[in-house]
Amino acid sequence: MSEPLDVRGLQRRLAEFAAARDWQPYHTPKNLVSALSVEASELVEIFQWLTPEESARVMDDPGTADRVRDEVADVLAYLLQLCEVLGIDPLAELSAKIDRNERRFPRSAE
Amino acid sequence: MSEPLDVRGLQRRLAEFAAARDWQPYHTPKNLVSALSVEASELVEIFQWLTPEESARVMDDPGTADRVRDEVADVLAYLLQLCEVLGIDPLAELSAKIDRNERRFPRSAE
Amino acid sequence: MSEPLDVRGLQRRLAEFAAARDWQPYHTPKNLVSALSVEASELVEIFQWLTPEESARVMDDPGTADRVRDEVADVLAYLLQLCEVLGIDPLAELSAKIDRNERRFPRSAE
Amino acid sequence: MSEPLDVRGLQRRLAEFAAARDWQPYHTPKNLVSALSVEASELVEIFQWLTPEESARVMDDPGTADRVRDEVADVLAYLLQLCEVLGIDPLAELSAKIDRNERRFPRSAE
Numbered sequence: 001m002s003e004p005l006d007v008r009g010l011q012r013r014l015a016e017f018a019a020a021r022d023w024q025p026y027h028t029p030k031n032l033v034s035a036l037s038v039e040a041s042e043l044v045e046i047f048q049w050l051t052p053e054e055s056a057r058v059m060d061d062p063g064t065a066d067r068v069r070d071e072v073a074d075v076l077a078y079l080l081q082l083c084e085v086l087g088i089d090p091l092a093e094l095s096a097k098i099d100r101n102e103r104r105f106p107r108s109a110e
Numbered sequence: 111m112s113e114p115l116d117v118r119g120l121q122r123r124l125a126e127f128a129a130a131r132d133w134q135p136y137h138t139p140k141n142l143v144s145a146l147s148v149e150a151s152e153l154v155e156i157f158q159w160l161t162p163e164e165s166a167r168v169m170d171d172p173g174t175a176d177r178v179r180d181e182v183a184d185v186l187a188y189l190l191q192l193c194e195v196l197g198i199d200p201l202a203e204l205s206a207k208i209d210r211n212e213r214r215f216p217r218s219a220e
Numbered sequence: 221m222s223e224p225l226d227v228r229g230l231q232r233r234l235a236e237f238a239a240a241r242d243w244q245p246y247h248t249p250k251n252l253v254s255a256l257s258v259e260a261s262e263l264v265e266i267f268q269w270l271t272p273e274e275s276a277r278v279m280d281d282p283g284t285a286d287r288v289r290d291e292v293a294d295v296l297a298y299l300l301q302l303c304e305v306l307g308i309d310p311l312a313e314l315s316a317k318i319d320r321n322e323r324r325f326p327r328s329a330e
Numbered sequence: 331m332s333e334p335l336d337v338r339g340l341q342r343r344l345a346e347f348a349a350a351r352d353w354q355p356y357h358t359p360k361n362l363v364s365a366l367s368v369e370a371s372e373l374v375e376i377f378q379w380l381t382p383e384e385s386a387r388v389m390d391d392p393g394t395a396d397r398v399r400d401e402v403a404d405v406l407a408y409l410l411q412l413c414e415v416l417g418i419d420p421l422a423e424l425s426a427k428i429d430r431n432e433r434r435f436p437r438s439a440e
Binding site for chain 4: 225226227233234237240242249250251253257260261263266275276278288290292293296297299300302303305306308310311312313314317318321322325327328
Binding site: 005006007010013014017020021022028029030031033034036037040041043044046047050052055056058059068069070072073074075076077079080082083085086087088090091092093094095096097098101102105107108 | 123168212
């Protein structure tokens with residue numbers, strides 16, 4: 001799998017994966033945002049009973065670390081597929097949002 | 111804002127943004143996954159009463175398209191901040207996940 | 221409003237409310253569960269940056285207490301409407317679930 | 331199990347269940363709203379790839395119907411436990427909310 005590790009390359013692989021399994025009819029924007037929120041909740045489930053301190057050490061346990069990494073991948077997969085079907089460039093949107101927030105939220109006094 | 115549009119560059123800008131506002135104490139992994147799930151739900155809210163067909167045309171309305179882009183940016187922002195505090199490389203995790211899924215789910219018969 | 225404060229009475233009022241506004245076509249089970257999860261996330265949003273201790277005092281601030289009560293009502297509203305369209309008795313289901321859990325999870329040693 | 335099927339009785343059983351297993355320290359309002367949102371998402375997961383029409387027939391399959399009933403019970407369990415720890419009467423809040431909404435949203439022309 002010598003595909004480059006960039007967002008566009010991953011989107012292409014995800015699109016080919018879905019097409020090869022005839023999953024595109026399921027991938028309406030409405031369904032993809034539902035799936036995205038379900039995967040985000042599976043991340044929350046890992047943390048729901050932890051104290052803040054325990055949550056900061058969550059990667060110390062190899063089994064839990066694997067679950068976290070797996071759910072992060074799932075969230076990103078649905079986010080990139082949503083952006084693909086809607087024609088949104090997620091990195092450009094985030095960059096523009098940070099620009100807006102830098103104007104909106106003042107820094108702490110230094 | 112000539113920062114390169116890559117994930118590492120965005121993570122650095124998000125970290126500097128949070129540090130300049132003394133927000134790091136709030137950014138426990140537990141809180142960041144909650145915030146991620148809340149932003150994912152704000153995306154769901156845009157689509158919740160739409161038919162599948164209406165959801166496919168959601169970018170036709172400029173106001174709704176702006177809301178969708180804004181929420182996509184928020185989801186990505188919290189996902190990247192979570193990965194930063196946990197030491198996870200999201201693109202590598204997604205690539206590895208696609209590799210696993212290609213072995214796990216057979217293609218449709220051709 | 222002398223309606224009795226029971227689940228059946230509230231379900232009847234919610235059904236009449238939706239019917240009087242022609243909202244039933246939107247109230248598919250799929251849409252109602254999305255709306256339920258969105259309202260649950262609006263509750264999470266109130267708590268997302270709080271410490272455990274701050275979260276325990278959330279009702280001390282009258283404005284925040286009103287937001288919490290309002291979101292609790294919204295979650296219950298969609299849960300009851302979902303149960304209405306699916307023919308589920310939520311109190312009976314919860315009672316049966318507690319019965320099952322009492323068999324499944326042993327008590328702490330006394 | 332001759333407990334009456336009312337909200338107060340179910341809240342009492344849930345409180346005794348948690349106390350007997352020493353689970354109260356985990357039941358901060360912050361954790362309970364996270365758990366509530368996770369259970370709501372488990373309901374969404376059942377419906378995420380269904381068409382509106384398929385979602386309306388979800389109770390026709392006995393296995394899926396059992397999953398839906400089980401998740402409904404879980405959502406209600408966490409909602410009632412949250413209300414218990416915060417001193418909120420969920421039925422009274424919903425009734426008051428319906429009153430407000432009846433003033434806020436006009437009926438369709440008749």
